[in-house]
Amino acid sequence: NAGVTQTPKFRVLKTGQSMTLLCAQDMNHEYMYWYRQDPGMGLRLIHYSVGEGTTAKGEVPDGYNVSRLKKQNFLLGLESAAPSQTSVYFCASTPGQGWAAFFGQGTRLTVV
Amino acid sequence: QKEVEQDPGPLSVPEGAIVSLNCTYSNSAFQYFMWYRQYSRKGPELLMYTYSSGNKEDGRFTAQVDKSSKYISLFIRDSQPSDSATYLCATGAGGFKTIFGAGTRLFVKA
Numbered sequence: 001n002a003g004v005t006q007t008p009k010f011r012v013l014k015t016g017q018s019m020t021l022l023c024a025q026d027m028n029h030e031y032m033y034w035y036r037q038d039p040g041m042g043l044r045l046i047h048y049s050v051g052e053g054t055t056a057k058g059e060v061p062d063g064y065n066v067s068r069l070k071k072q073n074f075l076l077g078l079e080s081a082a083p084s085q086t087s088v089y090f091c092a093s094t095p096g097q098g099w100a101a102f103f104g105q106g107t108r109l110t111v112v
Numbered sequence: 113q114k115e116v117e118q119d120p121g122p123l124s125v126p127e128g129a130i131v132s133l134n135c136t137y138s139n140s141a142f143q144y145f146m147w148y149r150q151y152s153r154k155g156p157e158l159l160m161y162t163y164s165s166g167n168k169e170d171g172r173f174t175a176q177v178d179k180s181s182k183y184i185s186l187f188i189r190d191s192q193p194s195d196s197a198t199y200l201c202a203t204g205a206g207g208f209k210t211i212f213g214a215g216t217r218l219f220v221k222a
Contacts, residue, residue, distance in 0.1 A: 004155075031208065040120060042200070042214040043156070050208065058209075090155055098144050098206045103155035 002026050006091050006104035013081040013111045021076040021107050023091030031094045032074040033058075033101065034066060036087040043090065049074055081111045115139055118201055118213030127222050131188040135201035135213045138182065142211075145177050147186045148200040150215065156200055160186065191220045 007022045023032065030051050035043040045058030049068040063085060065077045074093075078085060088108050092101035118135045125131055133147075144163050148156035160175040162168045168175045176185040184201055198217050204210040 040214055042116075042118075043212040045209065048208055056208075097208055098204060100146055100158040100161050101156075101210065103148075103157065105155045106153070108153075 004091055004093055004102050004104035006089075006107050008107060009105065010108045011110070013078075013109065015081060015083060015111060017081050018077070018079050019081065019109075020078075021089055021091075021109075023074045023076070023104060024072055025074075025091075025093040025102070026072065027093060027095075027102065028071070029093035029095050029102070030071075031096065032068065033092045033094075034064070034074065034076045035090045035092065036060065037090060037106075038087050046076065046089075081109075083111045085109065086111045113138060115211045116201060116203060116213045119216055120214055122217040122219055124219040124221060125191055127191060127193060127220055129191050129220075131186075131191050131195070131218060131220075133186040133188075133199050133201075133216050133218070135184045135203075136182055137184070137203050137211070139203075139205065140179070140182065141205040142182075142203040143206050144204055145175070145184050146202040146210075147173075147175055147184075148202060148212075150198045150200060152197075159199075193220050193222045196220050 004025045033048040034046040047066040052071040091104040147160040149159045150156040165179045172189045174187040198215040200215045201213040
């Protein structure tokens with residue numbers, strides 16, 4: 001019963017460094033999402049995917065890239081980290097449109 | 113104006129109290145409504161899902177949707193210290209985009 005698993009759980013980066021956040025789901029869901037959560041801002045959609053090999057921009061995509069090479073995995077990349085990307089990142093998945101999302105436990109990223 | 117407005121709190125109540133959490137939304141096209149509970153340093157987990165106006169009850173929790181006033185509520189009866197968490201409302205129009213409120217922090221004191 002793993003559900004949605006995110007790796008890593010914590011990370012500290014220096015400005016300009018790159019990293020990849022990994023999300024894996026074992027529920028055979030078609031749709032996957034990356035959100036960031038900041039105090040007072042709620043959850044904001046970064047990128048999403050409606051199936052293997054497809055990705056699309058969300059509300060705040062700048063500075064991030066994603067890939068969905070396998071149905072169960074959704075990767076979020078930061079090419080050149082900035083302090084403004086300090087946040088908690090959540091991956092989520094749904095079986096289809098309009099369904100409630102299953103969330104991972106989050107990745108707490110600090111960029112110094 | 114945000115599409116979904118939610119009072120961030122914090123809201124502090126004694127154990128056993130009835131808690132009322134509320135959100136307003138601006139888009140009349142929104143069709144489905146959800147409440148998530150998020151414990152500290154954890155991911156949100158679904159609490160309630162409704163697709164229409166009216167009430168939906170699940171144990172101590174009741175979700176209420178009033179589409180005419182664009183108002184959604186979550187009521188918690190006989191609140192427990194274990195209910196202390198942040199509650200997020202969410203809504204959408206049926207596409208891929210779900211809009212989340214900023215969350216209300218709730219503290220239930222024993």
